[in-house]
Structure formats: C-alpha cells, structure tokens
Amino acid sequence: MNRMFSPSTDPGPAAMALPAPVRACVPLAGHAPRVSCGQAVTKGQLVAEALEPGLGDAHAPVAGKVDLVDKWNVCVVAQGEARAEPVDLAALEGGTLRAVLRSLGVDIAPLAVINTLVINGLNSEPGVTSAELLLRDFAPTLQAGLDLARRVMGASVCVLALRQGVAASLAGCDTRSVPAVYPQTLDPLVIKAVTGKENPEGVAALSVHELFCLGQVAETGLPCDRTVLTVGERNFLVVVGTPVSEVLAAAGLDARDGDRVVLDGLFRGFTARSLGQGVDKGVYGLSVVPAGAHAPVTDAPCMECGKCVRICPSRVDPGLLSGCAEFGLLKQAVDNYIDACMECGLCAYVCPTHRPVLQYIRLAKQQLREVAESV
C-alpha cells in the first residue's frame, strides 16, 4: 500500500498552543466586510457578513483596531481585551437558534434536519492527525458541540466512526470502527461504512473539527476562535486569523518563492496566497509543498491509461470528465455523472500525464453552478 494512503498514526503530544497573533487576518471567502479601516472592534464582533445562505458570518478573533479591509481579508491589530456580549443559546430553538448560530459564525448548511448523525472521527486526509487529537484532548468541547448539533439537527441516532484501535467516545453516540485508508475517511464513504448505503436519506456527517467549532460557540456563547491543525508531525492550537507565517515558524518550516503553502490536506486543501494569510476556522492541517516537488501539471491530453478510472471512489471516469470540461461539453459532463465526484483528488494524483484532472472537474462544476444560477 502506498505510504500516502496509509492510515494516520497516533496524534502525538498535546497540541502546542500558539499565542494570539499581534495582527489577526480573517479570510473573507464568500463574505462582505462590514467594518472599515481604523475602526475599533471587540473580540467576537461581526466584521463581515456571509453572502451565501448556510455560510456563517465572520468575526474579529481578537480585540483591537482594523488596519486592513480588502476583498480577501479583514485584519485586526490586537489591542486590549474588550469582548462582545456572549449569547445565551440555552433558551433558543428551531429557526431562531439556527439564525443566531449563523450570526455567531457557524456554517449551518451541514446542520440539516436528519435522523442519523455520523460523527466522522477519522483524520480525513493522509498526514493529518488533528481530528484524533481533538477526540483525545478536547472531548468536553466536542461533547458540547455534539449536544448543540443534535438540538439543531434533531438527530435521534448518533454514531461515532473511529479508526480501528482508537478509544474515544461521546455521550449518546454508538462507536464504530471503520477502515481508515484514504479516501475511505471522507464523509460519504464513512457514511457508507456505517450505514451500508450510499448517500442515504436522513443521514448526515459532521467532522470533529466542525464539532469543535460548534462546541466553542456552545461553551462561550461567542464565535469560534480557535482551531487545531497538524503541521508536520505536530499539532498546534491556533487562534483564527493567525498568519500562516507564524504557524510555520512555530513548526520550524519555511516557504520560499514558488512553494505552495497548503491549508488542510494535500488532496483536498487550498493554497495560501501569501504568508500573511490568516488561518480560517476549521482548518485542520498546514504544509509546505516545495516548488518542483513533483512534475508540474500540464494540459497534456489524457492517454486513456485508466488509472484514474480504477481508483475513483465515485466510480466515474475522471479522464472523460476532464475532457468534457476541457472542451466545454458541460452536458456530456452531467450525463457522465460529474455530480457524483466527491473531489478526493486521487485522479490527478495518479495521472501519469500530469493532467489537471480534478482541476478540470472542479472547473466544470463551477461553470455548471453558474449556468444553474443564471436561469
């Protein structure tokens, strides 16, 4: 078995807590800023409003003064201890509770009303151990998050999916060992392992990182302001908005011209635009991929080797779909089940021609979304 796919091992020592940053930058994907430069903000104050339904608002992770507002960030220079008024969630229910959670920065899209809740307790990607560390060291917060999630989702059954050999539990949840080899660690495949069904109705999965965010909200009545992420062999507890440069420095890593600084994992993550970019809520990993670490992606034609077809957990033909995207054949892409792709990244990982297989598929999906929105 490829080392890349082997189940992650023990999370190691407790997460190292980094001090709150001197200047926190909150990333703004899908948000519109609601503060201006020079404005003083309290910790937990709204700084940007979510533009999409289901997405949570963004808040200042530290108290201080806003010193940059642009399309991508709101940056706050830390100063003082002032914090926003906590919200009492205990009295709220149903729609009001959802609306309040959203205003507290919680993404409510994953909190659908269902009857079976699967907690994905696996480290979702190779090289990441932060999920199991949360289970081991932050159980009370996870429990608070789970209780809140169940109140919102109304789930009557709860199953905690774990890698074989991991001892963890959450009150009210059955535990279940499931295969922990990537991509089996992804939500749809964990749900399949637990229920035996593919995309069954009335079942949803939450990751422990989502529970951790929710748990912080439940415990403090304030927006989630910390995340645990794996960098190299270690885990770090960081304040949201901490620039990636500071996390890298703490881990003894550094990035040079042309490197990719990857947030989350190597298969599903995203790249930082600069070292000043802040770590967002729920980010579970950080790594540096040096320039030239592997052959560059090129727009080579598919050689029809079939490697992607055989490795794809969605059982689609990624080579074919990428060709549809390349030539703008969106209808053919839909006919060949582009929607089934769960974006695990394995197709582009194995492609010997270094074709941007998943990149093309994501492009086609985006174009399809735009077409759907325009009608």
Added chain:
Amino acid sequence: MQSLTPDKTARVLGAGALRPLTAAPVLTVSAPPFAHAGSSVRSLMLTSIAALAPAAIMAAVAYGLPAVRVMALCGATAIITETLCERLMGRQSSADDYHCLYVGLVLAFLLPAAAPWWLAVMGAASSIVLGKMIFGGLGGSPLSPALVGWAVCRLSWPEAMDAEFSMLASELISPLHHLKFFGPEAVDGITSVQLLLGRQLGGLGASQLWAVSAGGLLLLALGRVRWEIPLAFLTGLVATTGIYWLSDPASHASPLFHLLAGSAIFVAFFAATDEPSSPSRVLPMLLFGLLAGALTAVIRIYGIYPDGAPFAVLLANLFTPMLARIRPKPFGAR
C-alpha cells in the same frame, strides 16, 4: 492550466514584477491535489521497454545482427516519424516520452529477422502515422498502433512478412505455418519445451518465448500492466482451441501448442494491453481479453493467416468503445 510560478510571472511581467516590497516569498497558488504518485508517461514506457529487454537479447543471440538491425530500424523510424508529424502539426515534440520507441520495438518483435530495411521502415512509419498521430497522438488511438503497422505490412508484403519464405536458410520452422498448410500431424513432433525455448520461426522477438513470458511477468509484478487482459486473452485462446481439440483431436492442434506457438503470449502482454485501444474497467477488460483470445483461435483455425493474434486484437479493439459502456453506477446514484 499550468500554474503561474513566480519565474513565469516574472517572464510575463518583467523581472521583479509582483514582488511585494517586503522580502516575503511569492507563493504559488493552485487547485488541489498537491501530491502526485510520481509516475509519468516516460516512466511507464521505460518499464515496458525494460520488459522487452530479455526477449530482445535472446533475439539478438538467436538471429544475430539482422535482429538488432530490425529493432534499430523500427525504433529509429518510429522516433523520427513522430518527431516529423509533430513538427508538421506545429506541436512540441513528445518523442522523449518513449512511447514511439516502444511502439517501434513492439512492431520489430513481430517482424521476421530477415525483414528488408524498407519493410521495417514502412511498418514503423505506418504504426506511428496511421496508428497514432492521425488520431491526435498518444491517447487517441482506437487500434493498437504497433499492430496497425504490422497489419499494413502483412497485407501489403505477405512474402516479406512470412518468416518461412524469408528465412529459407534457417533450419527452424514456423509451427503455425506447418499447422496451417500441412495439418496437425506435421507439428506432432514439436515439443512444448522446444517452443518454450524459442526454437521456432516467427516474429523475431515474439518467438523468444521464455524471455517474452519473463518480461510479461515483470510487467505484472511492477503493476505496469494489469492481469485481466493477458490472462483473459490466454484463457480465451486456450479455451477456444481446447473446444476444437476435444471435439476432434485428429484435425486440431492441442491448446498448449496454440498457446506456445506464434505470437500469442507476446501479443497478450505487450500489444493487447495498449491502454487507449483497450478498456480500463475490470469486467470490460476480461471480456476484451476473452474476445481477442477466442478470435485468435478462430482466425488460426479458419482464416488464411497462420497466426491470428495481431488481427484478433485489432478486431477486439473495435469493440472497446462498446465494452467501455459496461460501467458501474456511480457512487450514490439511484
């Protein structure tokens, strides 16, 4: 879709452009995944060529310089033809991925050692032009490229392609010719061990049986080729010839003879597995192999060509688009 690395950016915008005033590095931004398994077309082709090596060496030992000459001619012609085609198409050359060299060598393995120079050149050029480049290059071929070149030669210059005609000086015989023209008694005396040791006339490399088999097993062991197509091919051949043999042993050769004589094993591992022209999922691969194996038997028994394996694979290639339609329901589809 190439990522805009800093040095590229600098080339586009002039050195120093986009560099922030601070000394912070300029990062590359791209979409996932950010890891790669490490294989490349070149590494795949080099593995395949390495698997050809034992049989190439044995061919050189058995036939001497003429065999080396045919391999060199085919390989060089394939590389030159591909480079010329790409020049004409206004494309960057891809000859350095060694796919064309591999195609040339597979063709050489199917030619007789005594093939005249023009035959090797015509065959290799047809393989690349008609088998690969007119379909847009690597990945477009609906037919196995080396077999296209072989078929062009086989149909156009049958005498030159016939090892028994072209190698009169050799004391070896081509078992499938003898079977076709003189019946099963004519090949009674030929033992499996003789066949295995390569004591038969045929394609210069394809008849080096134990070396070809060793190469085939190497491909399987390295995961370069999957077992479905070769195994199903050989099963189809043995099963079909077995049925004929069991029904009438007097007028048919044994399945073991069919397995070991001619180019069946070579074609099963090195030509039928050509990726663009064969299916890629398990069940279609098995059906493809079985079909090609059964067709080999049918052509050998009823056809006018003694060795049916290359034609059988070309025919099976035509079924590939249909076989590719056999596919599982995608994840979660209802």
